[in-house]
Amino acid sequence: QSALTQPASVSGSPGQSITISCTGTSTDVGGYNYVSWYQQHPGKAPKLIIHDVSDRPSGISNRFSGSKSGNTASLTISGLQAEDEGDYYCGSYTTRGSLGWVFGGGTKLTVL
Amino acid sequence: EVQLVESGGDLVQPGGSLRLSCEASGFTFSIYWMSWVRQAPGKGLEWVANINQDGSEKYYVDSVKGRFTVSRDKAKNSLFLQMNTLRAEDTAVYYCARSPSPAKSDSWGQGTLVIVSS
Numbered sequence: 001q002s003a004l005t006q007p008a009s010v011s012g013s014p015g016q017s018i019t020i021s022c023t024g025t026s027t028d029v030g031g032y033n034y035v036s037w038y039q040q041h042p043g044k045a046p047k048l049i050i051h052d053v054s055d056r057p058s059g060i061s062n063r064f065s066g067s068k069s070g071n072t073a074s075l076t077i078s079g080l081q082a083e084d085e086g087d088y089y090c091g092s093y094t095t096r097g098s099l100g101w102v103f104g105g106g107t108k109l110t111v112l
Numbered sequence: 113e114v115q116l117v118e119s120g121g122d123l124v125q126p127g128g129s130l131r132l133s134c135e136a137s138g139f140t141f142s143i144y145w146m147s148w149v150r151q152a153p154g155k156g157l158e159w160v161a162n163i164n165q166d167g168s169e170k171y172y173v174d175s176v177k178g179r180f181t182v183s184r185d186k187a188k189n190s191l192f193l194q195m196n197t198l199r200a201e202d203t204a205v206y207y208c209a210r211s212p213s214p215a216k217s218d219s220w221g222q223g224t225l226v227i228v229s230s
Contacts, residue, residue, distance in 0.1 A: 034213065034215050034216065036215070036216040036217075038157070040157075045207060045220035045221065045222055045223060046149075046157065046207070046217075046220055047220070048216065048217065048218045048219075051212075051216050051218070052216075057218060089156060089157050091157070091159075091215065091216065092215060093213075093214065093215035094215070097174055099171055100159055100161075100162060100171040100172070100173065100214065100215065101147070101159035101162065101214065101215040101216075102159065103156060103157040103158065103159060104156070105156045106156040106157070
């Protein structure tokens with residue numbers, strides 16, 4: 001069982017917007033602004049798309065945005081494109097149990 | 113260009129040991145935290161361990177504490193993961209990742225596969 005909870009799957013049509021939630025507790029998501037999001041395509045390594053809740057690394061499209069409210073972080077992808085299809089993982093710094101890093105179980109995004 | 117190249121993955125019997133290596137290039141290795149993250153077949157990401165810039169701080173997920181040891185060699189620009197007393201549930205692709213801070217990674221290697229099976 002993952003420390004952070006994500007929906008198993010989401011879907012949307014090209015051009016639409018989708019939001020993926022990531023729920024934790026006050027010892028991780030809610031307690032620190034150290035939430036990051038990763039995109040992973042089949043057979044590939046994860047790629048950082050959002051860090052520190054809402055910051056985009058250089059080269060990442062502004063169609064990707066992040067936010068946080070309480071113990072829940074969210075990733076929004078606007079203007080869905082076919083190449084956005086893949087798995088998305090949230091991660092957060094944690095002080096629960098092992099001091100370190102926890103991930104969500106991942107969300108499979110299907111572009112219809 | 114940042115490059116992280118893992119090696120050392122193999123098929124090993126339960127109870128056995130393995131040492132993973134990650135050779136870094138294209139950036140100043142000594143100023144970054146480094147992390148190991150694994151992904152079991154068909155499963156999600158799981159953080160395994162990380163180490164600070166000079167190796168004085170090391171953190172592990174509970175399931176590997178006492179069995180795995182993370183280390184780094186500044187002269188060789190390399191990160192290591194010594195894995196002992198391996199279990200079937202350690203079977204995964206192990207990724208080396210550059211970490212600007214302890215709980216995020218902005219560059220990942222291609223991964224190396226560890227299979228623990230008799």
